[in-house]
Each structure stands twice: as structure tokens, then as C-alpha cells.
Amino acid sequence: MTIDEKLKAFFDGKSVVILGFGREGRSTLGLLRGCNCRKITVADMNPVPQDEAEGCELCCGENYLSCLNDKDCDIIMKAPGIALKNSVGDDVKAKITSQTDLFLRFCESRIIGVTGTKGKSTTSSLIKFFLEKNGKNTMLIGNIGVPPLERREEFTDDCVIVCEMSCHQLEYVKASPDIAVLLNIYPEHLDHYDGFEAYANAKLNIFRYQSEEDTLIIGEEVKQYADTDAKVVTAGFSCGDIGTRDGGIFIFDDFYPAEKIDTKLKGEHNLYNIAIAMYAALSAGCTACRCLEALPDFSGLEHRLEYVCTINGAEYINDSISTAPQTAIAALKAYPDTDTLIIGGMDRGISYDELSDYLNADTSVRNLIILPDSGKRAAEKVTNPLIQKIYADDMAKAVEQAKKVTKVRCILSPAAASYGFYKNFEERGKHFKQLVKGG
Numbered sequence: 001m002t003i004d005e006k007l008k009a010f011f012d013g014k015s016v017v018i019l020g021f022g023r024e025g026r027s028t029l030g031l032l033r034g035c036n037c038r039k040i041t042v043a044d045m046n047p048v049p050q051d052e053a054e055g056c057e058l059c060c061g062e063n064y065l066s067c068l069n070d071k072d073c074d075i076i077m078k079a080p081g082i083a084l085k086n087s088v089g090d091d092v093k094a095k096i097t098s099q100t101d102l103f104l105r106f107c108e109s110r111i112i113g114v115t116g117t118k119g120k121s122t123t124s125s126l127i128k129f130f131l132e133k134n135g136k137n138t139m140l141i142g143n144i145g146v147p148p149l150e151r152r153e154e155f156t157d158d159c160v161i162v163c164e165m166s167c168h169q170l171e172y173v174k175a176s177p178d179i180a181v182l183l184n185i186y187p188e189h190l191d192h193y194d195g196f197e198a199y200a201n202a203k204l205n206i207f208r209y210q211s212e213e214d215t216l217i218i219g220e221e222v223k224q225y226a227d228t229d230a231k232v233v234t235a236g237f238s239c240g241d242i243g244t245r246d247g248g249i250f251i252f253d254d255f256y257p258a259e260k261i262d263t264k265l266k267g268e269h270n271l272y273n274i275a276i277a278m279y280a281a282l283s284a285g286c287t288a289c290r291c292l293e294a295l296p297d298f299s300g301l302e303h304r305l306e307y308v309c310t311i312n313g314a315e316y317i318n319d320s321i322s323t324a325p326q327t328a329i330a331a332l333k334a335y336p337d338t339d340t341l342i343i344g345g346m347d348r349g350i351s352y353d354e355l356s357d358y359l360n361a362d363t364s365v366r367n368l369i370i371l372p373d374s375g376k377r378a379a380e381k382v383t384n385p386l387i388q389k390i391y392a393d394d395m396a397k398a399v400e401q402a403k404k405v406t407k408v409r410c411i412l413s414p415a416a417a418s419y420g421f422y423k424n425f426e427e428r429g430k431h432f433k434q435l436v437k438g439g
Contacts (some may be wrong), residue, residue, distance in 0.1 A: 006106040017041045019068070022081060040055070043060070045060070046161075070371045075094065081102075082180060083193075086194065090356045091108075104177060109155045110179075113163050116184045127281055133290060136157065136160050136286065138162060139162070142165055175209050176214065179214065182218045182225075183219050196296075215230055216231065216232050217235055220236030252302050263298065266300070270332070278291050305317055306319070314407060316436045324350070325415045332411070340368075340409070342412045343370060344375020344415075348416075350375060353381065359378075367401075372393070395421075
């Protein structure tokens with residue numbers, strides 16, 4: 001059976017609720033149009049224009065979750081952005097599926113799934129890049145911005161599909177990819193979950209349903225979670241089966257020294273990502289030689305240690321993707337002579353002790369520009385007498401101050417989410433770049 005035939009059989013005669021009507025919700029409605037559903041209901045906190053959901057029942061507003069308790073509901077297609085926590089019972093949760101779940105259950109192509117609190121977009125993009133440069137038929141879908149079933153007509157037997165997976169996409173899946181990559185787990189998205197354990201548990205679904213024929217590539221720091229029948233390959237910094245060491249990368253007994261790693265990506269954490277991406281590509285039939293030959297052409301992704309410009313001899317770097325203390329530390333390690341760091345954003349109550357300890361040690365940072373809300377709390381334990389603390393009400397004031405004090409390099413690496421101030425980290429990064437360039 002083709003994937004479309006499997007989907008039609010799955011939805012045939014069912015009453016389906018599309019929970020969340022953003023990009024994935026609209027994509028799901030397009031999919032369901034080709035299935036023989038008995039009823040389709042669109043549920044969303046925001047109003048949904050009737051002409052965009054023609055033929056569907058609508059359940060919108062503050063009580064939009066009420067339709068999930070309808071006994072007539074057979075299947076709930078949940079979009080990633082909807083946080084349920086304990087607002088629904090187990091009987092409702094049993095009905096929940098998603099595009100990611102059905103993709104993993106019904107797609108016959110080889111699937112490489114990538115998750116982690118940080119690094120998943122870069123690693124996913126690198127894997128797809130390596131596959132492409134080795135002549136493989138491949139695509140990149142998922143959390144990178146393409147709903148998993150949107151390109152299903154291209155799911156051929158010879159296609160190797162790379163799927164970036166967020167915790168929200170993984171939370172309700174009942175299947176896992178052929179090659180699963182779990183990079184790391186840090187406290188994140190805790191406003192969507194009842195604590196860190198629940199967040200981590202969602203991430204672990206990426207390998208929970210693997211068999212002994214599958215492969216799990218997992219970071220050394222989270223290898224304690226690797227309870228699986230799959231082949232386990234650990235990745236680390238100077239430890240594990242693969243990873244980075246002495247400025248180069250190693251894949252089991254093969255070592256590729258720094259002079260052979262020609263890359264635009266900065267930082268040891270990106271060497272870690274490269275090693276994992278290479279091993280995933282090798283597992284799908286690529287060669288290390290061809291991957292390394294192509295690596296100089298990989299430019300990296302926007303908002304991830306992205307060079308913006310140089311003003312009066314000082315560089316400005318946009319690392320708006322940074323939403324955790326560990327990523328701000330990684331940014332400073334990637335650029336060890338940075339003298340100005342901009343931090344702060346939505347305060348989710350996470351600990352900043354690791355970041356303050358790093359700044360209190362031997363660091364080049366001399367100017368810590370502090371944005372609300374979390375910036376103030378993060379800066380409280382910074383006692384390094386060489387660091388001046390500069391408080392700014394918003395990004396415009398932060399950039400204005402940065403231009404006054406920066407002599408070598410300024411990095412925006414907020415170590416905090418953007419919500420409440422910006423729609424997402426992309427909007428925050430674009431605003432920073434615009435301000436730096438004087439727009």
C-alpha cells in the first residue's frame with residue numbers, strides 16, 4: 001500500500017478533530033480532504049474563517065478544547081504548538097495522533113530523525129546536505145518548517161528522509177525512525193510541560209519504538225536514557241564512539257584532524273554536530289571523503305552564530321536561537337575573545353548558575369548587556385569585577401549600548417525564549433540585525 005492508501009484506510013469513516021489551525025493544521029485539512037472522513041472539526045483558540053474550513057465544524061475561542069470530550073470524536077490530529085499538560089484525560093490522550101506520528105508509522109522510506117534541545121536544525125541540515133552531496137535522493141522535513149506529510153508524494157523507496165523533530169512533535173508518537181539522533185536534553189519548554197521529566201520523556205520517543213535493526217545516535221551526557229534494543233552509538237566531546245577531539249572529529253577508529261575539517265561553522269559544539277551528521281550520512285551509504293569535500297560549502301543557518309557585520313572594527317554576531325544558558329556558553333567558547341554579551345528574554349524560571357559560573361571564571365566578556373525579564377536574574381550571580389553590567393529596556397537600547405562599548409565582538413545569545421517580546425527567535429534575530437545595521 002502507498003502512504004496515501006494507508007492514510008485513507010486510517011481515516012475512513014472517522015470523526016476527526018484538527019487541533020490547532022496554523023500551518024500544520026491547514027496542511028492536515030488538505031490531507032483529510034482526500035480521505036473519507038465522517039466528520040471534520042477544526043478547533044483553535046483563535047477564530048477560523050469559515051471559508052478556510054469549508055464543510056468543517058468549528059470549535060473556537062477559550063473553550064476550544066471542549067470538543068475533545070465529544071464521544072463522537074475518533075481521532076485527534078494535534079498540531080505541535082498546542083500544549084495540553086493535564087487539561088485532558090487519558091481517554092482523550094489515547095485518541096491523539098499527529099502528522100509526525102503517522103509519518104513514522106506509514107512511511108516506507110528510510111527515515112533519519114533528529115531531536116535535541118539544541119543543535120537539531122544545524123545537524124538535520126548537515127545530514128541532508130551530506131546526503132545530497134553524495135548523490136542521494138533526500139529531503140528535509142518536520143520542525144524545520146515543513147509538516148511531515150506535506151511532501152508525501154515524494155516518499156519513494158530510494159529516498160532518505162531527514163526529519164527534524166521537536167518535543168511537541170514527538171510527544172504523542174507511537175513509532176520511531178530507522179536512525180534516531182538525540183543530541184542533548186536541557187531544561188526547555190517547561191511552560192508546556194509539567195516539569196523537566198515530562199519534557200525529557202517526550203524527547204525519548206524518538207527511539208522508544210526502535211527495534212534491533214535500527215540505530216540510535218545519542219549524546220554521552222544523555223546516554224543514561226538509552227534503554228533500547230537498537231544499536232547504540234554514543235557521541236561526545238573527547239569521549240564516546242564518535243565526536244570531537246583536539247579540534248578534529250573521530251568516528252570510531254577514524255580520526256579527521258582539524259586541518260581536514262574546513263568549515264564555516266564556529267565552535268566545538270558544531271564539530272560535535274558535524275561528527276554526528278557524518279556518521280548518520282555514512283549509515284545511509286555516504287562516504288566520509290565526499291562529506292568532508294563538501295563541508296566548506298555548508299554556510300550554516302540564520303540566527304545560529306550568524307555573522308551580521310563589522311562596525312568600527314567590532315564584529316556583531318546573531319545567536320538568537322540561544323534559549324538556554326548552555327547555548328550562550330557555547331557561543332562564548334566559539335568566539336573566545338568576545339567582549340560584549342547580550343542576554344535576557346522570557347523568564348521561564350530555569351537556572352542560570354552555569355552561565356554565571358562561566359562568566360565569573362576566566363572570560364573575555366567585559367560588558368554584559370541585560371534585557372528583561374530573565375536577564376536581570378541571570379546577572380544577579382555574576383560577580384566578576386571585570387564585567388560591567390548594563391541594563392537595557394529593549395533590544396534597541398541594548399544595541400545602542402553595545403555600539404558604545406564593544407571593541408572586539410558583540411554576541412546576541414539571549415539564553416532565554418523570545419515569547420512575550422517577540423513572536424519567535426527568528427523575529428528577535430531579524431530585529432537585532434536590523435538595529436545593528438542601522439535600519
